Amino acid sequence: MFHDIFELDNITGDIRVKSAVDYEENDVYKLDIEASDKGTPPLTGECRVIIKIKDLNDNPPEIDITSLSNVVSEDSKPGTMISLISVRDKDAGDNGKIIVRIASNVPFELKPSYKENIYSVVSKTFLDREEVSNYEITILASDRGEPSLSASATLRISLKDVNDNIPxxxxxxxxxxxxxxxxxxxxxxxxxxxxxxxxxxxxxxxxxxxxxxxxxxxxxxxxxxxxxxxxxxxxxxxxxxxxxxxxxxxxxxxxxxxxxxxxxxxxxxxxxxxxxxxxxxxxxxxxxx
Ligand SMILES: [Ca+2]
Ligand SMILES: [Ca+2]
Ligand SMILES: [Ca+2]
Ligand SMILES: [Ca+2]
Incomplete structure (x- = not known):
């Protein structure tokens, strides 16, 4: 497989990259190199070259939203779970570490779950359909790479009316x-x-x-x-x-x-x-x- 990716100069012994390498595809290559002299019979020596690919921050985070329902009753108590958010980033180390936040000014917040990179969206105050009937919750995920890459996704919520106003x-x-x-x-x-x-x-x-x-x-x-x-x-x-x-x-x-x-x-x-x-x-x- 590495013949497609690396080439060896059989005179100088230089190993060159001849096609793109991708840390996310394969982060280490082991090349067995043999050297031989021109004697008769030729004698040979062997060594193993291990090439480790260094990660670059070339993948933005990905956000998956699992809505429990897009309609939430306006009498939901603070702390009611609205949706589940999972994020992932294919990079390694800090390049794959994600910070998630809600970018819009809405009465909802993110609560981390016991599992890494999984959050729930919960209401943080009482809601009132007569004040605001629809919300767009923008989730922003950024990695800690240099430079940082980010992605956003929007969750749309409608409030279901409850008969809480008298004529x-x-x-x-x-x-x-x-x-x-x-x-x-x-x-x-x-x-x-x-x-x-x-x-x-x-x-x-x-x-x-x-x-x-x-x-x-x-x-x-x-x-x-x-x-x-x-x-x-x-x-x-x-x-x-x-x-x-x-x-x-x-x-x-x-x-x-x-x-x-x-x-x-x-x-x-x-x-x-x-x-x-x-x-x-x-x-x-x-x-x-
Ligand atoms: Ca990468
Ligand atoms: Ca990344
Ligand atoms: Ca109402
Ligand atoms: Ca009424």
Missing amino acids: LFSHDPLFFYLSENNDAGKSIFCVSATDKDIDENSIISYHLVRERNQNHITSFLNINSETGEISALKSFDFESVKTFQFTIVFDCLCECIDRLIICSLSCTIIVSKAIIHLSFFFFNLRICR
Whole structure:
């Protein structure tokens, strides 16, 4: 095999390299050399030449990422393992010794394992999908060679939503002016709450708290549970009723406190004389048509 790599000058005895040598392929060659004189018969002598190849830092580190899942629940506790990282470098000595770090500013850190060159990526703080929903974790591996070679790899993580936000009304309590002689059966105003979660966790269902007394104002109001649109079933008269109050509730199973909670909004409607121009809104209300 070494005939392909080394050549021997049979006059001078010089050994020359005739093709590339690679420490990672073979780090030592043993050449058996024979010398003979020109006598009759020729006499010979033998020796063994051992050639050791010196390592150069010609291989950057390699990074393998084994993701347990690319989706992590936002309620994962600090220290939750996200992924396994293994690094290797074909060089020897310092040329193959690797320093690994996370190069991006993310709430994750590397924990060395009991095995050399294997690390786990773990969360180091509580996570909040409503603050940051996706992370790119850049892993940087550098060897200790001179000059150092390095490589990077990116791990992408999405946070899975947990229902940890209750719906919130922008104004609570709510005061609302309604012009008397409103059209019975028509919408008088709309309540709207927002929920920072997504999908099912952000769907809000509105309900009126009904009083047992059939003459209570809530008997004359309806709410669209999906839109929050409130309609009055009768026309109000300033001379007979000037103000009334009721409560709107919505249910939400908030996982942050692990129980069903009732969120509510207290509403006060002030009936105004018809001469006042239509409906006047306090705060930032949306008119439903
Ligand atoms: Ca090398
Ligand atoms: Ca190297
Ligand atoms: Ca959430
Ligand atoms: Ca929610």
